[in-house]
Amino acid sequence: MAGHGFLPHFPVLLPVPDLRPWQAGNLLPGVWSFDSGRPGPHVALSCLVHGNEFAGALLLARWLSQGLRPRRGRLTFIFANLAAFARFNPADPTLSRFVDEDLNRVWCDRVLDGPRDSLELRRARALRPLIATVDVLLDLHSMLWPSDPLIITGAMARARDLGARLGVPPLVVADQGHGTGRRLIDHATFTAPEGHRRAILVEGGQHWEPETLATLEACATALLRETGLIEAPPPAAPVPRPAPSVAEVTRTVIAGTHGFSFVRPFRGGTVIRARNTLLALDGEAEIRTPHDDCLLVMPSPRTMRGHTAVRLARFLRPEDLAPP
Ligand SMILES: [Zn+2]
Structure with a gap:
C-alpha cells in the first residue's frame, strides 16, 4: 500500500498523452x-x-493524428475535461479526476440551468448545444480497481440494445444511473422516451493498463461500423463469438457506515451463483446477494460512507432483448 495510505499503488503502464495539439479544437x-x-x-x-x-x-488523439474521417454522417471527438487532465501527476494519479466536481454527475437540465457555478458546470454548459445534436454517443471511461470491462447503458432499452450489438466488451449492464447526479449518457438528449438518440458508456478496464486501450479501441471501432461511419470489414469466415451477456442492475449498495468492508476482495465481473451469499459487512448490517447468478458491477474495495460500494445485477434472457 502506498499513496495516501488509503489506496494501493496502481502503476501507470500507458504513456501519458501529449494533448497540446488537440487542445484548441475546430468547433x-x-x-x-x-x-x-x-x-x-x-x-x-x-x-x-x-x-x-x-x-x-x-x-482519440491517435485517430485524430491519423486523420480518421467518417465516410458518411458526422464524427465528433470530445476531450471533455482537459483542465482536470492537465493536473495529472503519475506520482498521485487519482487526484486529477475532476477540478471542482464530477463532470459525470451534472447532466441534468435543472442543474445546468441553475445558479450554481464550477469549472465542470461551465464545461457542461459549453458542450450542451453540441450534445443535443448527437445521435449516438460513446463515452470512453476506465476503472481504478481491476475489473472485467463492460458497457453501461443507463435505463433506455434502445441504448441497451445498441450496447449488446457491439459485442465488445461482451458484458453489457443496464442501470438507473447514480443518485448523486446525472451522467452524460443520462442527459435528456438521450433519455427522452420518444427520442431516438442513444448514449452508452464503456469501462475499458484499469485506467492505465495497455489492454484497456485495446478494449476501448475495439469498442469504438465496433460503434463506428455499427453506425456506418466507417466501412465494415468484408465478411470473413464466421468466427463463432459468444453472444454478449446483458444484465440489469437490481440493487445499488451504498456504504451506510465508515466500516463498510467486503468479506473478500471481489473483482468486478464476478458472478455469485447462490442467493443470500454474504458479500460485505456495513457496520452491523450484512450485505447479501438478493438473487442467484448475481453479477458484481465495479465493487469498490475502499468505500467512503454515502458512496456506492457495488452494484448488483441480474442477467437478462436473450428473448428480453430486441432482435438485431
Ligand atoms: Zn470514469
Whole structure:
C-alpha cells in the first residue's frame, strides 16, 4: 500500500498523452468535428469526462493524428475535461479526476440551468448545444480497481440494445444511473422516451493498463461500423463469438457506515451463483446477494460512507432483448 495510505499503488503502464495539439479544437476547445457531407448520423466519441482516465484520450488523439474521417454522417471527438487532465501527476494519479466536481454527475437540465457555478458546470454548459445534436454517443471511461470491462447503458432499452450489438466488451449492464447526479449518457438528449438518440458508456478496464486501450479501441471501432461511419470489414469466415451477456442492475449498495468492508476482495465481473451469499459487512448490517447468478458491477474495495460500494445485477434472457 502506498499513496495516501488509503489506496494501493496502481502503476501507470500507458504513456501519458501529449494533448497540446488537440487542445484548441475546430468547433469548441477540445472538440473536433468532421462532417462527411453525406447523410448519416452524428456520432460522438468522448473521453476524459474523468480527467485521469486517459486511455480513451490516447485513442482519440491517435485517430485524430491519423486523420480518421467518417465516410458518411458526422464524427465528433470530445476531450471533455482537459483542465482536470492537465493536473495529472503519475506520482498521485487519482487526484486529477475532476477540478471542482464530477463532470459525470451534472447532466441534468435543472442543474445546468441553475445558479450554481464550477469549472465542470461551465464545461457542461459549453458542450450542451453540441450534445443535443448527437445521435449516438460513446463515452470512453476506465476503472481504478481491476475489473472485467463492460458497457453501461443507463435505463433506455434502445441504448441497451445498441450496447449488446457491439459485442465488445461482451458484458453489457443496464442501470438507473447514480443518485448523486446525472451522467452524460443520462442527459435528456438521450433519455427522452420518444427520442431516438442513444448514449452508452464503456469501462475499458484499469485506467492505465495497455489492454484497456485495446478494449476501448475495439469498442469504438465496433460503434463506428455499427453506425456506418466507417466501412465494415468484408465478411470473413464466421468466427463463432459468444453472444454478449446483458444484465440489469437490481440493487445499488451504498456504504451506510465508515466500516463498510467486503468479506473478500471481489473483482468486478464476478458472478455469485447462490442467493443470500454474504458479500460485505456495513457496520452491523450484512450485505447479501438478493438473487442467484448475481453479477458484481465495479465493487469498490475502499468505500467512503454515502458512496456506492457495488452494484448488483441480474442477467437478462436473450428473448428480453430486441432482435438485431
Ligand atoms: Zn470514469
